[in-house]
Amino acid sequence: xxxxxxxxxxxxxxxxxxxxxxxxxxxxxxxxxxxxxxxxxxxxxxxxxxxxxxxxxxxxxxxxxxxxxxxxxxxxxxxxxxxxxxxxxxxxxxxxxxxxxxxxxxxxxxxxxxxxxxxxxxxxxxxxxxxxxxxxxxxxxxxxxxxxxxxxxxxxxxxxxxxxxxxxxxxxxxxxxxxxxxxxxxxxxxxxxxxxxxxxxxxxxxxxxxxxxxxxxxxxxxxxxxxxxxxxxxxxxxxxxxxxxxxxxxxxxxxxxxxxxxxxxxxxxxxxxxxxxxxxxxxxxxxxxxxxxxxxxxxxxxxxxxxxxxxxxxxxxx
Amino acid sequence: xxxxxxxxxxxxxxxxxxxxxxxxxxxxxxxxxxxxxxxxxxxxxxxxxxxxxxxxxxxxxxxxxxxxxxxxxxxxxxxxxxxxxxxxxxxxxxxxxxxxxxxxxxxxxxxxxxxxxxxxxxxxxxxxxxxxxxxxxxxxxxxxxxxxxxxxxxxxxxxxxxxxxxxxxxxxxxxxxxxxxxxxxxxxxxxxxxxxxxxxxxxxxxxxxxxxxxxxxxxxxxxxxxxxxxxxxxxxxxxxxxxxxxxxxxxxxxxxxxxxxxxxxxxxxxxxxxxxxxxxxxxxxxxxxxxxxxxxxxxxxxxxxxxxxxxxxxxxxxxxxxx
Numbered sequence: 001x002x003x004x005x006x007x008x009x010x011x012x013x014x015x016x017x018x019x020x021x022x023x024x025x026x027x028x029x030x031x032x033x034x035x036x037x038x039x040x041x042x043x044x045x046x047x048x049x050x051x052x053x054x055x056x057x058x059x060x061x062x063x064x065x066x067x068x069x070x071x072x073x074x075x076x077x078x079x080x081x082x083x084x085x086x087x088x089x090x091x092x093x094x095x096x097x098x099x100x101x102x103x104x105x106x107x108x109x110x111x112x113x114x115x116x117x118x119x120x121x122x123x124x125x126x127x128x129x130x131x132x133x134x135x136x137x138x139x140x141x142x143x144x145x146x147x148x149x150x151x152x153x154x155x156x157x158x159x160x161x162x163x164x165x166x167x168x169x170x171x172x173x174x175x176x177x178x179x180x181x182x183x184x185x186x187x188x189x190x191x192x193x194x195x196x197x198x199x200x201x202x203x204x205x206x207x208x209x210x211x212x213x214x215x216x217x218x219x220x221x222x223x224x225x226x227x228x229x230x231x232x233x234x235x236x237x238x239x240x241x242x243x244x245x246x247x248x249x250x251x252x253x254x255x256x257x258x259x260x261x262x263x264x265x266x267x268x269x270x271x272x273x274x275x276x277x278x279x280x281x282x283x284x285x286x287x288x289x290x291x292x293x294x295x296x297x298x299x300x301x302x303x304x305x306x307x308x309x310x311x312x313x314x315x316x317x318x
Numbered sequence: 319x320x321x322x323x324x325x326x327x328x329x330x331x332x333x334x335x336x337x338x339x340x341x342x343x344x345x346x347x348x349x350x351x352x353x354x355x356x357x358x359x360x361x362x363x364x365x366x367x368x369x370x371x372x373x374x375x376x377x378x379x380x381x382x383x384x385x386x387x388x389x390x391x392x393x394x395x396x397x398x399x400x401x402x403x404x405x406x407x408x409x410x411x412x413x414x415x416x417x418x419x420x421x422x423x424x425x426x427x428x429x430x431x432x433x434x435x436x437x438x439x440x441x442x443x444x445x446x447x448x449x450x451x452x453x454x455x456x457x458x459x460x461x462x463x464x465x466x467x468x469x470x471x472x473x474x475x476x477x478x479x480x481x482x483x484x485x486x487x488x489x490x491x492x493x494x495x496x497x498x499x500x501x502x503x504x505x506x507x508x509x510x511x512x513x514x515x516x517x518x519x520x521x522x523x524x525x526x527x528x529x530x531x532x533x534x535x536x537x538x539x540x541x542x543x544x545x546x547x548x549x550x551x552x553x554x555x556x557x558x559x560x561x562x563x564x565x566x567x568x569x570x571x572x573x574x575x576x577x578x579x580x581x582x583x584x585x586x587x588x589x590x591x592x593x594x595x596x597x598x599x600x601x602x603x604x605x606x607x608x609x610x611x612x613x614x615x616x617x618x619x620x621x622x623x624x625x626x627x628x629x630x631x632x633x634x635x636x637x638x639x640x641x
Contacts (some may be wrong), residue, residue, distance in 0.1 A: 036492055042499035042500065044471065123366050152487045162376075185372055186371070186526070186567060186571055187371065187566055187570040187588075188568040188571070188587070190584060193584070194584035197584075211501065214500070215572035215573055215579075218576045219572050219576075219580075241577065242574070256504060257574040257576050260504070260530055261572075261573050262532055262556070267504040269502055269503065269505045269508075270506055272499035273469040274499060286627075
């Protein structure tokens with residue numbers, strides 16, 4: 001099976017006043033048609049930066065190397081016009097905080113019709129009709145009236161629905177969802193997750209779901225990439241990752257998540273804290289926090305090995 | 319526990335905020351009740367969890383106890399030798415935002431000492447700093463660094479050190495781990511628990527979801543739209559939520575298990591659009607799947623159910639399944 005999107009050896013470095021920060025190091029990830037790929041990691045793991053890098057949305061002090069293949073094109077080599085076309089028609093992205101992604105001064109109608117008028121060369125009336133239709137698809141009650149409201153007049157969950165509607169307007173093939181429910185209350189989160197599930201089928205979407213929450217991965221994804229310190233450390237099908245995790249970091253994350261949702265008697269954490277992504281890395285980035293570390297882990301950086309459905313970057317499986 | 323162990327008594331407290339709503343036709347002043355008629359007795363040495371979604375009034379309640387909000391009716395009383403302006407400390411959700419970026423760790427942690435009645439000399443301060451940094455798991459040699467040089471978890475340790483250096487009797491934690499990575503959350507919870515047990519602190523722990531609260535609280539109150547929905551021992555509430563809202567909070571929480579999630583039936587929970595409207599009935603009735611006509615016309619009062627739980631619901635749930 002060939003991949004719909006293929007991230008090939010992508011590294012992202014930021015030049016800062018205090019030296020270079022290596023946000024992503026040689027990431028290789030494939031997204032297959034129709035699947036929901038979870039990208040899990042803690043803050044600083046590079047999960048968001050990688051996605052922004054794919055869409056060339058990073059600030060000027062970032063350098064992205066490697067290749068990102070999408071329908072025989074390398075996205076990283078595209079000019080501004082072409083990548084804009086990809087962003088508006090092919091790969092859409094939604095973000096964590098819907099309020100800061102919507103323009104507070106513009107009515108929802110304007111924000112939704114803007115791209116339609118621009119891309120489809122249709123008149124205002126026709127665009128508005130499409131906007132209302134899409135709002136109905138994301139189940140905003142009384143869409144024909146509410147389309148004329150401003151973002152502040154909507155609740156947090158409704159705003160996230162508007163963001164989703166905006167992303168789906170042009171019927172993209174890929175949706176990148178970056179922690180879309182983190183800012184929401186738990187009952188609202190449950191509804192947004194259910195909505196994403198149904199839209200996935202309706203729009204035949206392939207989704208990259210970025211999250212720090214293993215519980216959301218369990219309910220949403222088909223395949224999972226676990227990232228640590230800018231690198232994928234384990235990639236597996238959902239069930240293999242949850243029921244037979246291989247990388248000690250994955251095991252630690254799962255144990256922490258399980259204990260935090262009350263599945264164990266004792267609260268579990270991973271000792272230490274996430275690393276700072278500066279300097280040259282020798283050996284495994286997880287070495288200082290790893291309870292199963294070997295001597296070789298300090299010296300040699302592990303590479304991805306494993307089966308067709310599960311790979312990990314860990315010397316325990318050499 | 320006996321009555322004379324009482325540390326804080328929240329007696330029929332309401333807090334309302336005034337705001338103006340302006341439209342083309344009218345300009346009127348309204349008031350909005352962030353908390354209405356809350357009564358809680360908090361015993362000394364208890365770990366109390368306060369749970370509710372955004373807008374439920376949980377932070378308002380904490381701030382009222384702290385004296386940052388004036389109750390519009392009712393009052394907060396302190397017993398057990400607790401003085402409101404001296405014995406209560408607060409830990410915030412976003413540790414980095416709560417710390418002054420231009421102060422060193424040493425300045426940050428010892429600053430609260432400046433506001434105590436009894437001033438401490440340099441040697442005492444250094445001694446206290448050293449002890450507290452050790453207790454929260456920070457390296458004393460890093461005392462000249464700034465907050466931004468630390469990770470989120472370490473910043474929260476600074477926040478805890480800052481709160482604990484004044485030796486408070488009551489510690490209020492407002493979502494102290496929500497902004498932290500999953501892998502370090504448990505470290506902070508354990509640290510808080512350790513302090514609580516060693517010093518017999520009264521701990522108030524605010525959270526927007528129920529999952530972590532069960533590890534730290536022995537008493538639990540559930541708030542919704544400024545009203546008390548359910549209150550009682552945590553274990554009892556977790557094993558058998560009586561209020562439909564508490565049940566919704568528990569069941570909406572995703573579980574880190576693909577098998578469980580595959581069998582999940584996504585319920586419609588509804589969402590609050592405005593908290594402005596004053597209703598006659600139960601505030602939760604509009605979202606409640608069990609609501610009957612009485613729920614829309616009459617507000618339920620807290621009633622005793624079972625041995626130790628109180629619930630504000632006309633039709634409390636029988637013991638049912640989880641998830």
